[in-house]
Amino acid sequence: MSFEYIQSALAARHAEGLLRKRIVVEKASASRIQIADQQYINFASNDYLGLADSLEFNTLVCTEAGSRSSALVTGYLDIHRQLEDKLCSVLGYDAALLFPSGFAANTSVLKALFTPQEKQLSAAVFQDKLNHASLLDGGLAGCAKFVRFNHNNLTHLRSRLEKTKADSKLIVTEGVFSMDGDQAPVSEISVLAKSHSAWLMVDDAHAFGAVGAQGLGTIESGIKPEILVITFGKAMGCQGAAVLANHDVINYMMQFNREFIYTTALSPIMASVALCQLNRLLAASEARHKLQVNIDYFKWLVAQTNLSPIPSDTAIQPLVYGSSENVLAAQHKLKEKGLWVGAIRPPTVPQNTARLRITITAQHSHEDIDKLVSALVEGA
Numbered sequence: 412m413s414f415e416y417i418q419s420a421l422a423a424r425h426a427e428g429l430l431r432k433r434i435v436v437e438k439a440s441a442s443r444i445q446i447a448d449q450q451y452i453n454f455a456s457n458d459y460l461g462l463a464d465s466l467e468f469n470t471l472v473c474t475e476a477g478s479r480s481s482a483l484v485t486g487y488l489d490i491h492r493q494l495e496d497k498l499c500s501v502l503g504y505d506a507a508l509l510f511p512s513g514f515a516a517n518t519s520v521l522k523a524l525f526t527p528q529e530k531q532l533s534a535a536v537f538q539d540k541l542n543h544a545s546l547l548d549g550g551l552a553g554c555a556k557f558v559r560f561n562h563n564n565l566t567h568l569r570s571r572l573e574k575t576k577a578d579s580k581l582i583v584t585e586g587v588f589s590m591d592g593d594q595a596p597v598s599e600i601s602v603l604a605k606s607h608s609a610w611l612m613v614d615d616a617h618a619f620g621a622v623g624a625q626g627l628g629t630i631e632s633g634i635k636p637e638i639l640v641i642t643f644g645k646a647m648g649c650q651g652a653a654v655l656a657n658h659d660v661i662n663y664m665m666q667f668n669r670e671f672i673y674t675t676a677l678s679p680i681m682a683s684v685a686l687c688q689l690n691r692l693l694a695a696s697e698a699r700h701k702l703q704v705n706i707d708y709f710k711w712l713v714a715q716t717n718l719s720p721i722p723s724d725t726a727i728q729p730l731v732y733g734s735s736e737n738v739l740a741a742q743h744k745l746k747e748k749g750l751w752v753g754a755i756r757p758p759t760v761p762q763n764t765a766r767l768r769i770t771i772t773a774q775h776s777h778e779d780i781d782k783l784v785s786a787l788v789e790g791a
Contacts, residue, residue, distance in 0.1 A: 428735035429756050440464050442774035444751050451751035452779050454769050459621040459726045460698040461774040462691055463648030466684060473683040478676035482509075483665065486676030494686045498653050501693065502630050502639065506661035507653045509677045510670065513616050513642030514545040516652040519670035520612070520638065521549030524581065526667050535577035537568060537609070539584045541591060544759075546583055546614060555581070562591075565599050572607040580609035581638075586618030586629045590760050590768060592727030594618070597634045612638040620646025620692045621726055626699055647688045651677050702726060702773040705780060709771055712784045720769070728769040729755075730787065738765040744790040750783055 424430040438445040441461040444453040458464075468474075472493065478486035495507040510516040525534055534555035538546060541562045550557050556577060560568040572580065582604050584595040597613060604611045613636040615628040623631030626646065629639065638660065643651040654664065664671060706726060713720060713728075721729045732738040735756040742754040745767075756765045769783070 428739060429758075440774060441772040442776075442779060446751070449749075451746065451749050452775075452782060453751050454771070454775075454783055455751055455753040456770055456772055457617070457645040458648050459646045459702055459770070459772050460626075460648070460692065460695050461772055462646070462688055462695065462698075466687060470687050471680065471683040472686060473679045475679040478679055480676070481672065481674060482676040483672055488676070488679050488682075490679050490682045490686065491676060494682050494689070495653065497686060497689060498641065498655060501689075502627065502641070502655055503635060504639065504655035505658045507655045508661055508664055508668070508671055509682065510652045510654065511674065511677055512650070513614070513640065513644065513652040515670050515674070516640050516642070516654050517543065517545035517614055518549035518552070519668050520640070520654055520664065521546065521581075521583070522552045523664055523668040525553030525555035533577045534579040535575050535581075537571055537580065537582045539563065539588075539595065541588050542583060542585060543589055543614060543616070546585075550583065555579070562588075563593065563596060565596065565603060568600070569603055572603065572609065580604075580607060581612055582609050583612045584614075586613050586615040587622060587725050587727065589617050589727065590729060590755060590766070591721050592723030592725045592729055593721070594622070594725065597629050597632055597636070601634045601636070610637040612636055612640070614640045614642075616640070616642040616645055617725070617727065620695075621699065621702060624696070624699070626692055626695065643685050643688065647685065647692050649684045649688045650681055651685050698773040702771065705771045705773065705775050705777075708777055709769075709780050709784070712780065713787075716784065716788050718784075718787055721766075726771045728771060729766045730769060731764050731766045733763050733765060735765045738767060741767060741787075741790055745783075745786055748782070748786045750786055752783075 436446055441456050441458040442453055444451050473490040480486040491509055498507050535558055536550045536555045537558045537560055538550050539562055540559045558571050560571050587594050601611055613629050618628030619641050620626045622628045625631055639655045641653045643649045732741055738754045745752050753768045755768045
């Protein structure tokens with residue numbers, strides 16, 4: 412029978428404790444979530460600064476629902492230009508392109524850079540082994556040689572670069588790794604890239620807004636990657652993404668990035684929301700300070716227990732339980748105590764590293780964090 416593998420694949424996922432299900436959320440904020448009439452303290456949100464909760468409608472520059480066509484036909488509106496210009500001004504880039512999601516931006520940029528028409532050229536893309544699925548998918552879909560290096564291991568990356576005979580070399584990493592919460596050594600990688608005539612691409616999804624006194628992520632460290640990807644769905648609290656680079660790279664993307672060419676442009680109202688949220692994010696120094704205070708408080712509490720999270724200085728604080736069964740049991744115990752934490756299992760993370768992905772936000776109180784740590788200790 413055709414497609415009978417579908418049922419067997421689902422049965423296997425269920426047997427392994429890996430079957431994914433959607434959960435209807437009735438109400439949510441950065442620190443609270445209501446599901447099936449039950450309210451929980453939310454430690455599973457990427458809304459690190461608490462900007463997604465509310466927005467004054469009268470602050471929007473544009474309220475048109477649809478852009479009506481792709482950006483290269485008649486879908487590129489003035490609000491899109493304003494948002495791109497603001498991002499370029501803030502982050503110091505020549506040009507930008509907007510995408511409906513970070514996944515679309517990451518995957519399409521890598522596919523476009525290494526298109527079939529460039530196949531006759533020698534090219535290689537070097538990716539951290541813990542890069543996001545969108546980066547890995549894009550690298551695998553392109554025509555460049557796909558090379559992976561051990562997580563944040565500069566020695567291994569150097570050896571990979573020294574062995575390559577490629578003319579065009581691109582190193583790809585995340586600013587803050589989404590499942591481990593640690594940061595890439597972008598300064599050292601940038602030096603290594605320059606010494607091997609390679610370009611650097613950074614996905615700053617979990618760094619932009621939440622890392623640095625001004626919230627500029629990688630850019631605030633003094634490093635300017637040749638290609639920077641910013642997503643709007645985390646600290647900006649809305650939807651969409653942008654790719655920033657020099658004029659030539661962006662112009663190249665307009666010619667060869669199929670997702671950009673053939674996708675209806677980002678909704679004008681969403682671009683307007685993003686512009687408003689960007690301005691709020693840049694002014695959110697108090698929220699960033701509160702976020703850092705909460706991160707430090709969580710780490711201080713945990714240091715006094717037998718818990719051993721993956722070392723992280725960011726809002727993402729993962730606690731590894733090993734098997735899927737163990738992490739689901741831990742998640743269930745937390746739920747019974749009114750705490751909602753994401754249980755992350757393979758294939759999102761490597762085998763035997765299933766974890767609670769605890770995310771701290773500026774909206775959490777110390778009492779919230781006290782309850783979480785106490786419950787984690789009780790369930791350990």
